[in-house]
Amino acid sequence: MSASIPSPEYIKIHHAHRQFMTPEGGIINALDNISLSIAQSEFITLLGPSGCGKTTLLKIIAGFEELDSGDILLDGQSIIQQPAHKRPVNTVFQSYALFPHMTVGDNVGYGLDIAKVNKVERNQRVAEALTMVGLSGIEQRLPSQLSGGQQQRVALARAIINRPKLLLLDEPLSALDKNLRLQMQLELKNLQTELGICFIFVTHDQEEALTMSDQIVVLNSGKIDQIGTPDEIYHTPKTEFVARFIGESNILSGMVISKSENGVNIDCNGCTIFSHDQTLKLGEEVKLLLRPEHLSLTPNELEGPQAQLTMTLNQTVFVGSDYQLHGELSNGLPFSALTRKTNTPLIKGQQLTLYYQVDALHTIPAKQKSIKGHI
Ligand SMILES: Nc1ncnc2c1ncn2[C@@H]1O[C@H](COP(=O)(O)OP(=O)(O)OP(=O)(O)O)[C@@H](O)[C@H]1O
Numbered sequence: 001m002s003a004s005i006p007s008p009e010y011i012k013i014h015h016a017h018r019q020f021m022t023p024e025g026g027i028i029n030a031l032d033n034i035s036l037s038i039a040q041s042e043f044i045t046l047l048g049p050s051g052c053g054k055t056t057l058l059k060i061i062a063g064f065e066e067l068d069s070g071d072i073l074l075d076g077q078s079i080i081q082q083p084a085h086k087r088p089v090n091t092v093f094q095s096y097a098l099f100p101h102m103t104v105g106d107n108v109g110y111g112l113d114i115a116k117v118n119k120v121e122r123n124q125r126v127a128e129a130l131t132m133v134g135l136s137g138i139e140q141r142l143p144s145q146l147s148g149g150q151q152q153r154v155a156l157a158r159a160i161i162n163r164p165k166l167l168l169l170d171e172p173l174s175a176l177d178k179n180l181r182l183q184m185q186l187e188l189k190n191l192q193t194e195l196g197i198c199f200i201f202v203t204h205d206q207e208e209a210l211t212m213s214d215q216i217v218v219l220n221s222g223k224i225d226q227i228g229t230p231d232e233i234y235h236t237p238k239t240e241f242v243a244r245f246i247g248e249s250n251i252l253s254g255m256v257i258s259k260s261e262n263g264v265n266i267d268c269n270g271c272t273i274f275s276h277d278q279t280l281k282l283g284e285e286v287k288l289l290l291r292p293e294h295l296s297l298t299p300n301e302l303e304g305p306q307a308q309l310t311m312t313l314n315q316t317v318f319v320g321s322d323y324q325l326h327g328e329l330s331n332g333l334p335f336s337a338l339t340r341k342t343n344t345p346l347i348k349g350q351q352l353t354l355y356y357q358v359d360a361l362h363t364i365p366a367k368q369k370s371i372k373g374h375i
Pocket of ligand 1: 020021022028029030048049050051052053054055056057204
């Protein structure tokens, strides 16, 4: 028997629109006519700042909230008329939401008890689900006898036991401390791969999104700014909003002032930056993105062709093996760079020559639109 091919459009969110009235009588477009497709067995993250619409979208998929217009299709079938408990979808919340008076076994087996699955199969599936989340043999404990990380694993076991087609995760790791959070990020990704089902994960933590996701959807005021792999979102952001939201960035506004066969010179208020982007036109206004790791005090730390600019140093921050340099360019604009530890003293007010990796310079059109996109 041949394995089935995962559908690239397993979940389709089609022109989803949802408004809310504010207490002051205003209208908020929590979801502003968004469309996207999600492949089967994909780990997708909805990422964006507070209030951008992440939870609203998750609640609509789960059936806890309704659309004003648009549709949600799962495997070709619209699910928006189905009540939440009939959808093949489960949700894991930040707060775990375990029943405190019930044992771990009863919490995990709850959905099977409701579905009247026989005791032997039920106990076997509870044990399997707990093993999958790395907690075998703790069926008799109460939630209060577990750590936060263990409680979140129990919540996960409960959510996967009835084999949903889709798992929704609403900031499930945000109550955990940093180390546990990093460990659980990897565990969640492994669990998703093992189960082979689609996970839709909500977070406002960009590092978490970059670590775990196959695809990231960046939401900005109810609209999608970009859909892409972590690599695409980090290295080739389509909008200034995405560039600023993901990772450390230096963003400069400029205009193309000259072109040659090697590239273009862009004037950023008196500071000239060289780019290899031959698609830029003379006179075009652009935003330039330079990540701190693509800048250095010593040219041989960088790969490929380099150019240079001058920065006046305001502050040096030691971050492990590197220094973060904060200062301003000759045009007075703030600028940051990351550089390896150096024997040269770094003194406040000093003028530094910074080398940048020309190929890593990313240009964004000055005028951008949000997308109604498809993966
Ligand atoms: N029931 C509601 N009534 C009125 N406004 C709402 C309601 N639910 C959400 N909103 C508004 O819709 C917008 C999107 O909210 P949503 O909770 O989806 O954002 P979010 O990205 O999940 O934010 P957070 O990260 O803070 O949870 C916000 O402006 C919010 O205030």
